[in-house]
Structures are given as C-alpha cells and as structure tokens.
Amino acid sequence: MKTVQIDVAIIGAGSAGLPAYRAAKAAGASVILIEGGPHGTTCARVGCMPSKLLIAAGEAAHAASRTAPFGVHIDGSIRIDGREVMQRVKSERDRLVGFVLESVEAIPAHEKLTGYARFIDDGLLQIGDHTRVRARSIVIATGSSPVIPQMYQALGDRAIINDDVFAWSDLPRKIAVVGAGVIGIELGQALAHLGVDVTILGARGRVGPLSDPDIKAYAEKTFSNSFRFEPRAEVEAVERLTDSVQIRFRADSGKLIEESFDYVLVTAGRKPNSDRLELKNTSLTLDLHGNPVFDPLTLQAGTHPVFIAGDANGILPIQHEASDEGRAAGTNAARFPNVVPQIRRAPLVIVFSDPGIAMVGARHADLVPESFVTGEVSFEDQGRSRLMLRNRGLMHIYVDKATRLFLGAEWMGPDAEHIAHLLSWALQMKLTVDSMLEMPFYHPVIEEGLRTALRDSVAALKASS
Numbered sequence: 001m002k003t004v005q006i007d008v009a010i011i012g013a014g015s016a017g018l019p020a021y022r023a024a025k026a027a028g029a030s031v032i033l034i035e036g037g038p039h040g041t042t043c044a045r046v047g048c049m050p051s052k053l054l055i056a057a058g059e060a061a062h063a064a065s066r067t068a069p070f071g072v073h074i075d076g077s078i079r080i081d082g083r084e085v086m087q088r089v090k091s092e093r094d095r096l097v098g099f100v101l102e103s104v105e106a107i108p109a110h111e112k113l114t115g116y117a118r119f120i121d122d123g124l125l126q127i128g129d130h131t132r133v134r135a136r137s138i139v140i141a142t143g144s145s146p147v148i149p150q151m152y153q154a155l156g157d158r159a160i161i162n163d164d165v166f167a168w169s170d171l172p173r174k175i176a177v178v179g180a181g182v183i184g185i186e187l188g189q190a191l192a193h194l195g196v197d198v199t200i201l202g203a204r205g206r207v208g209p210l211s212d213p214d215i216k217a218y219a220e221k222t223f224s225n226s227f228r229f230e231p232r233a234e235v236e237a238v239e240r241l242t243d244s245v246q247i248r249f250r251a252d253s254g255k256l257i258e259e260s261f262d263y264v265l266v267t268a269g270r271k272p273n274s275d276r277l278e279l280k281n282t283s284l285t286l287d288l289h290g291n292p293v294f295d296p297l298t299l300q301a302g303t304h305p306v307f308i309a310g311d312a313n314g315i316l317p318i319q320h321e322a323s324d325e326g327r328a329a330g331t332n333a334a335r336f337p338n339v340v341p342q343i344r345r346a347p348l349v350i351v352f353s354d355p356g357i358a359m360v361g362a363r364h365a366d367l368v369p370e371s372f373v374t375g376e377v378s379f380e381d382q383g384r385s386r387l388m389l390r391n392r393g394l395m396h397i398y399v400d401k402a403t404r405l406f407l408g409a410e411w412m413g414p415d416a417e418h419i420a421h422l423l424s425w426a427l428q429m430k431l432t433v434d435s436m437l438e439m440p441f442y443h444p445v446i447e448e449g450l451r452t453a454l455r456d457s458v459a460a461l462k463a464s465s
Contacts, residue, residue, distance in 0.1 A: 002131045004113075006032045008333045009125055009135035011117045011277070013104060014041045015319050016310025016326035017141035021107070023330030024139075031334075032135075034127055036116030036276070039104050040097035042143055042311070043319045046163040050093040051186055054165070055352050057085045058193030062354065069389055080195050082171030089166060118278040122304065137305040137333035140292070141326060142277070144270040144311035151238055152178070152266050158245045159264045162187060171196055172262040176247055179267035180206045180231050182351050185223070187265065189353050192227040199261070201249055202231035208351045211365035212410040218394040219357060219412045226354075238264065272312045282306075297341035299329045305336045318349070346428040347408075348420055355379075355393045356416030360423040361408025362398060372398045372407055373464055375433075375457025379413045382449040390414040395449065397423075399457040401464055404432040409453075415446045422447065433457050 007029035010020045017033060018041070024031045043049060064078050104112070115128030125133040146161040153159065162183055173196065177188040180202025192198040200223075207223070210216040223229045232252035239246045241260065248258045274291050284301050285293045292301040292308055296315055299307045309329035310322035321344075328342035351357035379385045379393030393413025400407050406426055413419070426436050433454055441451045 001129075004032060004131060004133045006030050006133060006135050008032075008137045008139065008330070009034060009117075009133050010139040010141060010330070010333075011125070012139075012141035012143055012273075012310075012312070013039055013112070014141060014143050014310065015043050015322040016143075016312070016329070017139070018100075018103065019323045019326030020139045020141055020309055020330030020333070021111075023327040024334040027331050027334035029137075029334035031111055031330075032133060033107060033112045034117045034125070034133070035112070035114060036128070040100045044097045044100050045093070046166055048319055049096050050089055050166040051162070051183075051190075052352060053089040053092050054085075054194075055186060055190040057088070058190035059354065061195070062193040066389070080171075082194070083169060085194060086168050086170060093166060116276050118276060119281045122282050122284075122306075137307070137336045139307045139309055139326075139329045139333050140274075140277070140312050141309045141322075141329070142273040142312045144272050144314070144317060146266065147269045147271050148266050149268055151235070152264060155238060155240045155245055155264060158240055158243075158262075159266055161266055165265065173197060174261050175199075175263045175265055176201060176245070176259075176261040177265045177267060178235065179203075179269070180208070180229075181267055181269070182208055182349075184265070184267035185357075186352050187267070189223065189226050193354075198227040199259070200227055200229050200231075201233040201235060201247075202229070203233065205231050207231055208353070208357050209349050209359055210357065210410055210412075211359075211363045212396050213364075215364075215394055215396055215410045215412060222355065222392055222412065223353070270311065270314075270317060272314055274312065298332060298339045299325060299342065300332065300339055305333065307333050316347075320345075320348075346424040348424045350417045350420055352417065353412075355390070355412050355414055357412050358416040358420035358423075359408070359410045360420055361406070361427045363408065364396065364398065364410055367398055367407065371402075372400055373457055373460035374398055375453040375455070375460060377449045377453040377456065379446075379449050382446065382452070384444040384446050385414050385449065387444070388414070393449075395453050397450075397453045397457055399433045399461065401461065404434060404461060406431055406433055406436060413446075413449065419447060419450055422450070433461070 008024040008031045010017050011034050013033050013035035021033045113127045117125045177184045177200040185208050188198050188200045207216045207219045234250045237248040244260045245264050246260045294301040294308045307329035309325040311317045332339045349359040375397045377395045380391050385391040395411030397409040398407040
C-alpha cells in the first residue's frame, strides 16, 4: 500500500472542499484532495441548481396561467409536458456539473485521490484499500445527507429524497412532501405549479426558516393557495401499496385523514456525512451524534490540526457559507498552529418560492424583547407590486432602540431575493435606519416597499422614546 506525506489533506471535493484546496495551496502548503463519492458538488448535482431549474419551469407555467387580468388571454389549456420539463432540468444540470468537473480535472493528478477516507489515527488516513495519507493538518468537508425517518424507510423507492426528484423522466400525478422547510417548500410549490397534486405535511407550524409569528402566519395562508398545506400535521402511519403510498395523518383541526400518493418526498433535514470516517480511531472529542466538537469561529476541532467546513459541521448549510468556510478551514489548516477566527458575512437566507421568502441578520426569535422596534410594510397595495399583479407579501424589519442600527428582517414578498441582498449589505456595513433612508430609491420599484418599512421603524422609534 502506498503512503503519502502531505501538509494538508482535504476530505471531500464539494462546495467546501474545493475552496479549502485552493486556499491551502495559496497559503503555500502541499495539499491532497480526497473524494470517494461523485464529483460535481451537492449544489450543482442535486441541490440549489437543479432545484432552481425545476422552480423556473414552475414559474413559467404559473405565469402563463395568470395572464387574463392583464387582458392577455391564452385560448385553450396550458399543456405541461413533464418529460420535456425533466429533460431540460437534467440537461442544464449536467452542463453545470460539467463546469465543476472541469475544475476538478484541472487539479494535478498527484494532488487528488479517489476513494473513501477513514482515520487510522489522528494524522493518518486510509483511502480505500490503496493509499495511506499522513497529514500535518486535515480538513473534513464531507458534506451532509438527507435524513429519512425510520417509518418511511419501509416504503422502498416510493419514499424519495430531493436527489431522486432530479432523476425523474416525467412528473408524477400526486405527491406528499414531508417537511415544510426550505427544500420542502421550494420543491413542493414548483411541482404544484407544474400541475402535480401536492400536499405538504409540516410539523409544529414550521414555514420555511421563518420565526416571526406574523410573517409565518402570512406565509402559511399564502402557500395554502398554491398547494394543500398542513403545517401542523401528525403522521400516524404510512403503508406501501403496489405503486403508491398510503398515509394516515391528523390535521391541525384534529381530523384524521387517510390518503394515497404516488411518492412521499422526505425533506426532514440533513445530517453530516461522518459515518465512514471512523472518528473513534482519533483522540478528537465527539458529540452525542459522533461528530467532532469544534470551534464555530475557527472551525478547529479542539486543539487538533483538524478543521470542519461546510455542511459537515451543520452550522449554516448554505452554499456560499460552505465556500467561505472552506477557504477559512484551508487557510487555517495550512498555517496551523497560527489559527484565526473566520470573519463571517451578514447572515442571509432566501427561499425561492412565489412570493419569495427572505431573512437577513438577526431572527425575530433571537432578539431581546423590548430592545428593538419593528417596521412593517404590506406589499398588497405597494405600487409596483400591484401594477405587476405580484402584490402579495408582508415585511418586518428590526431596528435597535438604543443605537438605531438595522438588526435584521424577515419577510415574504416579490423580488425578495434582490431586496435581501440590499439589506445584507446594509447590515454588514452596520448602517442605521437613518443612513439607509438616505440611500436612493427609484420610482416606481418594489424597493419602495422597503423604504416604507424603514420609515415605519423610524415612527416606532419616535413612539418608543
């Protein structure tokens, strides 16, 4: 068996691992990149990119179905060809994955290994049955996998995860989505817009990432117009039939419902991919789930030269965060023991729904009561939104009473993804609400709704003083 001596070994060649590789090399270290699964990153293969392709198809169908109020009439029915929809999703997905594969192929052969890595001891890895790697520092960037609760595992291929959706050749007739988080909401609504009969079964009233009770209630009501939405459902039993699944659940009303579906799409969260690493062979401190305990600022596991980046650490399972963490982990691994905390960007979460959902900065649930005021705007009568008949939405922004600093926002509304970037920049620049109101606002644009919310927060500050 071959043995390789290296400065930095990076386990995983995804959204965190590839930036970690580049950062470690840029810091002057010798590096080897190890990957046992498919290349191409979760984002490109089965995550953010193919999901946005499916969402784009759903948006096209939805837009075509609501032209009549503009005086634009489509004579006859709108025909959705599920095979054509999925063919475009897969072909464009494959094109995007190809770009990632090209970057991996450009890595010199002696700097990458194929095979699953496992720890022999603290600094020694075995890759498959062919190579051992002795590394001065190690970056764990192995990503995460969907969680499938035990009750759904007996359903065989009728219980699917988001990865499976993008392997379809056609659209199903009827589907149940278990979980009302970001993935469940995005895929569920996209499929509903494409003519699939969709039921989303959430738990404990969750609606995407939202924590503000008023915004959450608004979003729940709005989504109920797109698909059957049961955000407080209690699934009591599931049964595999010949070519379908029967689910018995209790709705929030207390009514017991039994219904069959072609598939159950399980979006019940994700877990770090640490099972294959055999971390028990190390002296790392592990948590109750067998994952390394680490510093969320430096990403370092205790005092060891081991760093956990991306979905593998479960802090912020978002692509741009994984990339940032990969760079930080790669740099710290190369420069160990000179480890520095990562400077994080403003928190930013976007749900690509219709209307969109976004959260910037502090969550409502995490703010100290009485320390802030809330500015509000409804998009239902907002000028540009109404002109385009996209006038659905409610926004709350949070402003610190003492400093007048913008703290965060939660909302549902048109073009939420774009307004979210404006607010994340304002937060990262530590702007006060007064400074934000000094910025230009064109007329007529949806962003004027943001200005209304900012003005409302100033009025709330005045009333609270």
